[in-house]
Amino acid sequence: MSVTYIEAIREAQEKLLRDDERVFLYGQDIAAFGGAFKATKGLSEEFPGRVFDSPISEDAMIGLAVGAAIEGMRPIVEMQFADFSSIGFNQIVNQAATHFYRTGVPIPLTVRLPSGGTPGSGPFHSQSMEGLYAQYPGLVVVTPATVSDAYHMLVGAVGLSDPVLFCEHKFLYRWLKAKAIDKEGLPIGRARIARPGKHATVVTYSAMVHEAVRAADRLQADGWEIEVVDLRSVKPLDLDTVLASVARTGRLLALGEAFPWGGVTAEVVARVVEEGFHLLDAPPRRLNARDTPVPYHPRLWAAHRPTPESVCEALRKLLSL
Amino acid sequence: MPVVDESALKTAGGAEGDFLCATYRAMMTARILEDKLSSLYKAGKIVGGVYLGKGQEAVSAVLGTALIQGKDCFAPLIRDQAGRTAFGEPLLDCTRTYLGSVKGPMRGRDGNIHRGRPEKGMPAMISHLGAQVPLVAGILFAKRLKGKLEGCVGATSVGDGATSTGAFHEGLNVAAVERLPMVVVVADNQFAYSTPTDRQYACEDLAQRAAGYGVQGHRVDGTDLMACAKVICGAVKAAREGGGPQMVVAKLLRLSGHGEHDDGSYVPQVAKEGRFGRDCIEVGRQQLVDGGYATKEQVGEWHSEISQEVQRAVAQAQQEPGPDPYQEVWNALSTEFPGPECV
Numbered sequence: 001m002s003v004t005y006i007e008a009i010r011e012a013q014e015k016l017l018r019d020d021e022r023v024f025l026y027g028q029d030i031a032a033f034g035g036a037f038k039a040t041k042g043l044s045e046e047f048p049g050r051v052f053d054s055p056i057s058e059d060a061m062i063g064l065a066v067g068a069a070i071e072g073m074r075p076i077v078e079m080q081f082a083d084f085s086s087i088g089f090n091q092i093v094n095q096a097a098t099h100f101y102r103t104g105v106p107i108p109l110t111v112r113l114p115s116g117g118t119p120g121s122g123p124f125h126s127q128s129m130e131g132l133y134a135q136y137p138g139l140v141v142v143t144p145a146t147v148s149d150a151y152h153m154l155v156g157a158v159g160l161s162d163p164v165l166f167c168e169h170k171f172l173y174r175w176l177k178a179k180a181i182d183k184e185g186l187p188i189g190r191a192r193i194a195r196p197g198k199h200a201t202v203v204t205y206s207a208m209v210h211e212a213v214r215a216a217d218r219l220q221a222d223g224w225e226i227e228v229v230d231l232r233s234v235k236p237l238d239l240d241t242v243l244a245s246v247a248r249t250g251r252l253l254a255l256g257e258a259f260p261w262g263g264v265t266a267e268v269v270a271r272v273v274e275e276g277f278h279l280l281d282a283p284p285r286r287l288n289a290r291d292t293p294v295p296y297h298p299r300l301w302a303a304h305r306p307t308p309e310s311v312c313e314a315l316r317k318l319l320s321l
Numbered sequence: 322m323p324v325v326d327e328s329a330l331k332t333a334g335g336a337e338g339d340f341l342c343a344t345y346r347a348m349m350t351a352r353i354l355e356d357k358l359s360s361l362y363k364a365g366k367i368v369g370g371v372y373l374g375k376g377q378e379a380v381s382a383v384l385g386t387a388l389i390q391g392k393d394c395f396a397p398l399i400r401d402q403a404g405r406t407a408f409g410e411p412l413l414d415c416t417r418t419y420l421g422s423v424k425g426p427m428r429g430r431d432g433n434i435h436r437g438r439p440e441k442g443m444p445a446m447i448s449h450l451g452a453q454v455p456l457v458a459g460i461l462f463a464k465r466l467k468g469k470l471e472g473c474v475g476a477t478s479v480g481d482g483a484t485s486t487g488a489f490h491e492g493l494n495v496a497a498v499e500r501l502p503m504v505v506v507v508a509d510n511q512f513a514y515s516t517p518t519d520r521q522y523a524c525e526d527l528a529q530r531a532a533g534y535g536v537q538g539h540r541v542d543g544t545d546l547m548a549c550a551k552v553i554c555g556a557v558k559a560a561r562e563g564g565g566p567q568m569v570v571a572k573l574l575r576l577s578g579h580g581e582h583d584d585g586s587y588v589p590q591v592a593k594e595g596r597f598g599r600d601c602i603e604v605g606r607q608q609l610v611d612g613g614y615a616t617k618e619q620v621g622e623w624h625s626e627i628s629q630e631v632q633r634a635v636a637q638a639q640q641e642p643g644p645d646p647y648q649e650v651w652n653a654l655s656t657e658f659p660g661p662e663c664v
Contacts, residue, residue: 024466049466055498060455060491067459070439073466090488094447095456097653102431105439106655138653162654189658236658 001180006173008147008181009039009112012154013076017047020074023158025051026065027078027112036080037114037173058084062091062111066099069107074158082113082167083127096163097138106161110154115143116169116207116257117289117305119298126294126301128206128256131263133165134235140164142188142233145209147178149232152185160188169207176210191238193245197227200251200318203242203268205231208255208306215311224319234264242268243276250281251318257305260288282321287314338614341550344386345605345615346623347407348378348546352602353624354412354631355402358419361635362581367419369432374400376544376576377508379601382407383549384476384506387557394442394460396453396477399434400508400575404478410443412634422641429644450483454492454505461501474560476504481521482513484530493566497535502560504567505536506553508543510575511597515587528570536566543571544597546605547612573597 003011016023025040031053034041044051054061058079065075079085085092092111100106117126134141140162144150150168157164186192195213202212209230216226229245231238246252252272254265265286272284289305306314355373362371374381377400385407388395395408402415417425418436427436427445437445444460446453457475464470483489484507496503507527511518524530531538537559541552549571556567574597578585592598609615 055491055495057455057491057495059452059488060458060495063452063455063488063492064459064462064495067444067456067461068463068466069459070444070456071460071463071467073463087487090449091452091455094449095452098447099439099445100655101653102427102435103437103439103445140654140656160656162656 002177003147003181004174005147005150005168005176006037006039008151009154009168010041010043011181012151013040014043014046016076016155016158017043017050020158022072022074023050023076024068024073025076025078026054026061028054028056028080030078035078037170039078039112058087059091062088063095065109066091066096066107069109070105074108074110076110076112076158078112079114081125082115082129083124085111085113085129092133092139092163092165093136097136099138100162101138107163108158108161109163110157110166111164112166112168114170115167116171117294117301118171119301120296121170121294121301122296123293128167128258128289130165130167130234131256131258134264134267138163139235140188140233141167141235143167143205144232145169145172145194145206145230147176148182148185151181153188153232156185156188167206171207172210186232188233189236189238191229191231191241193227193241194230195226195228197225198249199224199226200253200315201227201229201242201245201249202253202255202311202315203229203231203245204255205234205264206257208257211306211308211311212255214308215315218308218312219315224315226315231264237267237271239271239275242272243279246272246276247279250279252280252284253311253314253318254284254286255306255311256288258288260286260291263288282318285314285318287311340386340554341546341609341612341614344382344407344550345546345609345620346627347382347385348403348602348605349623350406350412350627350631351378351382351403353627354415354634357631357635359581361419366639368421371419371581372399372434372579373577373581374402376573376601377510378403379546379549379605380506380508380541380543380553380571380573381478383546383553384478384504384557387554388474388476390442392442392473394444394457394475396444396446396457396475397434397437398446398453398478398480398483400480400510401434401478405443408443410438412630413638414438416634416638417641420635420638421643422638423644424641425638449488451479451486451488451492453477454479454489455495457503458492458496458499458501461496461503462499465501470502472561474502474504474557476506476557478506478508480513481507481509481511481518481527482516484527485521493534493536493568496566500565502563502565504553504556504560504569507568507570509570509572511592512575512579512588514579514583526570528568531568534566534568536568537564539567539569541569541571542597543573544599544601544604546601547608573601576600
């Protein structure tokens, strides 16, 4: 028996619907059809009147969910692809994110963003938007990298009384399997050491955790022990765990799949330099996707995002300094 | 302002006296309050903008009076002082927000017309036009899920400019798909800031669009209190009784600039002298008196009473402290995550 990342997301939603009558699901093609990725398969039959197909109206989907949250519900909105949340951007960053600070009334809203690239998906079905949302006050942004985190962090996200962007990676949906979901998970806001090491730290999140671990395994053959920190949530950012790792290794590579200008990796480097400059034995490095739209062709795509090869190369440079 | 009950919505060849008088008092309150706000702004006592509903009081107040606070929800927009008052918003919420009192609902965190009490059915508007349309749909959607929608209405106001936004389209469409008891009142005041309607839309009348959404459309002369009462109350009643979303397009003219920083000099004289250039406050008073709903003396007494209420609300807010940056809780999340370096 095994459970995939997408099955964990489905199971979390099933549990949430079962345990909390305030929860409902809203999104395109998610009811009888079960969602473009089948994250809601069977849920509309199991929970009649709780799972709704929406029109293709991302602004209205978020706007409606914010209204429902004001009224005491805990909506989970499925964006069919993270990329399309740009149409709902205004409602997310201006309506949902400002609401608690302005009015004192919190917005318990979870927006699921099927994120990141897969071969052949092209510029508009591949984006990683966590950095964009993390820039705005009033939002929690989580990026689970494991099957158990996909489950527990979704349950945790819906339990928070604030708007959460749940960035789930499409590449992990069916590829990533676990024997079972762990009984308990770490809380949102805590990073974890995905792989211990002592010569350099890779701080990353989501699908890139797995690429980093692959790269670390390859460098093991050369005698390098690379530590991989999985941020789990990019906002809040668990700087304590990051700094503790950098204190052990003295070297930092911040790795992400998003576009290179600004974003999570820039934030990690800036904060480590600001708070832990004395811990660094070499200038910190960043590795991100390239500064072009995400290309369609699998060969271009594979060269656009960081890969175990490019992570190894970046680490070798870092270790040579 | 007493909450008007459903019996006040009954229209029989004209609207009920109590309803009309309550509505007119809200109109008058808005006008007197906004004249005061304008003076305070010009005296440098208000930081940020001041936005008036001058010329839109009849439309706004009728909608606010037709709704029931505690049951319905009302998402006002920029020119809805009259509707806010009619719905039950205390004057202090307005003066405290404009004057930056820490005791107001927004506590200095937001200003002027960007205020509300979402827990009392009045969401606080954001500046992005059309955004409240799906939000109100969501409040109604949630009420349905909770089994508490029966007899409720959700309403919001927009201007002609907001009808050009994607949010307006998406929101009205989803309200229609869900057949929610929603009333969208479009105050077509001929100018979106300085842009005239011939640069805003190409249809003959915005009410034509209702059919395309599958919602009931209504047209009304927004300067005519009696007509507004009849049409808007009718729309609210239809929504309340299960008729699905209603879209009311009220034709009128904005009798001020976009805000008090704007003299509105681009509004041509012909529009001011035209059919919709008349002042709904004047028209409404005449209608109340002619219809025997109130005497001139009564209306005069209301004016004195309201002027005193406004004075008190302004004076109190002016005496109250503003927010203290050193006491401010600088937290945009309700969740407290552990660790000082967390966020």
